[in-house]
Amino acid sequence: MGSLKKIGVLGGTFDPPHLGHLKLATHFAKLFELDALLLIPSGHPWQKENVITSASVRLRLTEAAAIDLARAFLYLQIPTRVGIDQIEVDRPGPSYAIDTAKELRQRFGAQANLIWLMGADAFTNLPTWKHWQGLLSLMNFAVASRPEHSLHTELPPALAELLAQHQCQSASELENHACGEIFIDETLAVDVSSTALREQLQNPSTYDLATASIPSHALEIITNLGLYR
Ligand SMILES: Nc1ncnc2c1ncn2[C@@H]1O[C@H](COP(=O)(O)OP(=O)(O)OP(=O)(O)O)[C@@H](O)[C@H]1O
Numbered sequence: 624m625g626s627l628k629k630i631g632v633l634g635g636t637f638d639p640p641h642l643g644h645l646k647l648a649t650h651f652a653k654l655f656e657l658d659a660l661l662l663i664p665s666g667h668p669w670q671k672e673n674v675i676t677s678a679s680v681r682l683r684l685t686e687a688a689a690i691d692l693a694r695a696f697l698y699l700q701i702p703t704r705v706g707i708d709q710i711e712v713d714r715p716g717p718s719y720a721i722d723t724a725k726e727l728r729q730r731f732g733a734q735a736n737l738i739w740l741m742g743a744d745a746f747t748n749l750p751t752w753k754h755w756q757g758l759l760s761l762m763n764f765a766v767a768s769r770p771e772h773s774l775h776t777e778l779p780p781a782l783a784e785l786l787a788q789h790q791c792q793s794a795s796e797l798e799n800h801a802c803g804e805i806f807i808d809e810t811l812a813v814d815v816s817s818t819a820l821r822e823q824l825q826n827p828s829t830y831d832l833a834t835a836s837i838p839s840h841a842l843e844i845i846t847n848l849g850l851y852r
């Protein structure tokens with residue numbers, strides 16, 4: 624099983640993309656020696672009430688951030704290929720991870736190691752996702768810690784049970800399985816969120832502070848289109 628193709632999947636609203644996303648992707652690309660990393664912007668993030676940026680603009684922002692991510696990989700000598708997938712933007716209706724996971728599994732085949740990358744907040748929210756119990760029969764999960772989102776105090780019982788059944792103790796254990804494993808990594812601590820950045824971009828006194836946490840190509844689009852003002 625050592626030669627499984629390893630594909631990392633980072634889904635998100637990306638409103639806007641930021642250094643937290645890039646560091647999460649870089650961390651796991653390096654750790655798992657991913658062959659490819661797919662950024663998948665959510666077309667219709669049904670749980671986020673206040674998303675005002677259109678899916679097509681968020682797709683453009685994500686494409687731009689992917690250029691910065693690929694540059695970072697080159698600089699850090701990480702051989703992972705970076706791709707964008709617009710399946711969730713193209714698919715009508717709410718964006719459900721289970722539908723995306725099914726499509727990816729079909730596309731890459733039963734042997735591929737598909738790893739859904741996520742932060743602690745997404746993981747603790749998992750029981751609210753559609754058919755979430757079905758996801759682990761299609762994917763692995765790699766969960767990274769995130770400031771303000773504890774993985775210890777916020778765990779709903781259903782998740783604690785899931786972890787008891789599926790948590791693996793090492794990255795290599797996950798690397799050897801096509802799906803069904805959860806790897807928790809508590810070494811990341813990047814204090815950035817899209818919500819905080821949108822607020823900072825609206826305020827002239829914190830605008831510059833926000834720009835430091837946004838990948839440069841995405842920032843160029845934000846500036847040119849006057850987004851988040
Ligand atoms: N700073 C971060 N550290 C670790 N993971 C992160 C970080 N920011 C985002 N993620 C993860 O990236 C994925 C996509 O996140 P998303 O696009 O919703 O960004 P966000 O900053 O969480 O947005 P918002 O503030 O609007 O909720 C999720 O799995 C999320 O947990």
Ligand SMILES: O=C(O)c1ccc[n+]([C@@H]2O[C@H](COP(=O)([O-])O)[C@@H](O)[C@H]2O)c1
Pocket residue numbers: 633634635636637663665668670671718719720721745751752753
């Ligand atoms: O499948 C679901 O019901 C579901 C509910 C909420 C979020 N997700 C996915 O989780 C990822 C992060 O979502 P978000 O809302 O934190 O940007 C993104 O890929 C979403 O499509 C999925």
